[in-house]
Amino acid sequence: MATIGIHMNTRQAEIRLKELGKRAPRVVMRSLNRAGASARTAMSRVISKDMGVKVGAVRDRINLRETTTSADSWFSGSRLRLSVTLFASAKRLPLILFKASGPRPSFGKGRGVSANMGGRKRYPHAFIATMASGHEGVFQRKGPGRLPIAELRGPSIAHVFKKYEQVGIDRAQEQLAKTLGHELAFEMSQTA
Numbered sequence: 001m002a003t004i005g006i007h008m009n010t011r012q013a014e015i016r017l018k019e020l021g022k023r024a025p026r027v028v029m030r031s032l033n034r035a036g037a038s039a040r041t042a043m044s045r046v047i048s049k050d051m052g053v054k055v056g057a058v059r060d061r062i063n064l065r066e067t068t069t070s071a072d073s074w075f076s077g078s079r080l081r082l083s084v085t086l087f088a089s090a091k092r093l094p095l096i097l098f099k100a101s102g103p104r105p106s107f108g109k110g111r112g113v114s115a116n117m118g119g120r121k122r123y124p125h126a127f128i129a130t131m132a133s134g135h136e137g138v139f140q141r142k143g144p145g146r147l148p149i150a151e152l153r154g155p156s157i158a159h160v161f162k163k164y165e166q167v168g169i170d171r172a173q174e175q176l177a178k179t180l181g182h183e184l185a186f187e188m189s190q191t192a
Contacts, residue, residue, distance in 0.1 A: 027180075027183045027184060027187050028180070028183075029066060030179075030183055031176055031179040031180040031183050032066065032083065032084045032176065033064070033066060033084060034175060034176075034179045035084065035171075035172040035173070035175040035176035035179060036064045036066075036084035036085075036086060036172060037064065038171055038172065038175040039086055039168035039169070039171045039172035039175070040059060040062045040064060040086055040168070041059070041171075042167055042168060042171040043058075043062060043086070043161065043164055043165075043167055043168040043171075044058045044059040044062060046164045046167050047062075047157055047160050047161060047164055050160050050163070050164070051093075051098075051155070051157065051160055052098060052099065052116050052117075052118070053093065053097045053098060054097070057093065057097050058157055061088060061089040061091070061093075061157055062086055062087070062088050062089075062157070062161070063086070063087055063088075063089075064084055064085070064086060065084070065085045065087065066083070066084050066085075084172075086168060088156075088157050088158045088161035089156065089157065089158065090156050090158040091156055092153035092154060092155060092156045093153060093154045093155065093156065093157065094137050094138070094151060094152075094153055094154070095113075095115050095123075095126075095137070095138040095151075095152040095153055095154050096128070096136055096137050096138050097154070098115040098116050098117055098154050099115060099116040100113050100114070100115040100128060100138045101113065101114055101115075102114065102126070102127065102128050102138075103127075103128075104128050111124070112124040112125060112126050112127070113126040113127065113128055113138050115138070115154070117154060123138065123140065123152060125140055125141070126138050126139065126140045126152055127139055127140070137151045137152075138151065138152045139151050139152065140152055
């Protein structure tokens with residue numbers, strides 16, 4: 001699993017945050033979540049272009065996890081620890097997502113299936129099928145008989161995720177600065 005962390009130093013906004021009291025962690029966490037979501041979108045776009053799959057398939061495999069301490073730590077003098085971490089699944093993507101094409105249903109006979117893996121690659125003994133659950137995939141028989149079959153998979157997004165981590169970090173920092181200002185202004189207007 002590949003991860004990047006988005007952390008925030010609240011020193012510059014500390015005076016305004018202290019005025020908010022116990023609502024301060026909520027303001028910071030909302031800002032971090034929006035920054036993390038924006039970073040996930042930016043990374044999904046570049047990773048999908050690099051791998052040749054749809055943006056939605058990549059975005060579904062990049063998750064956000066937030067880490068917080070209790071709001072009481074804000075007043076105890078210790079630093080408040082809030083962070084958002086983006087992490088990518090290391091599970092390999094189904095081959096069908098790589099623009100797999102072939103006869104439907106092929107029953108394992110014919111010319112096989114081809115998929116775009118940085119160039120068209122042919123899988124001569126593969127076939128495209130839809131399972132009873134509705135899941136469509138590229139499958140290949142594992143033995144001499146009709147069963148068992150196994151779904152073919154391409155690479156995971158984890159290795160490409162690491163390649164574009166700076167895109168996510170840059171976007172998160174840009175969004176965080178903008179969002180924190182808006183969130184502070186909104187929360188201050190609620191107290192007036």
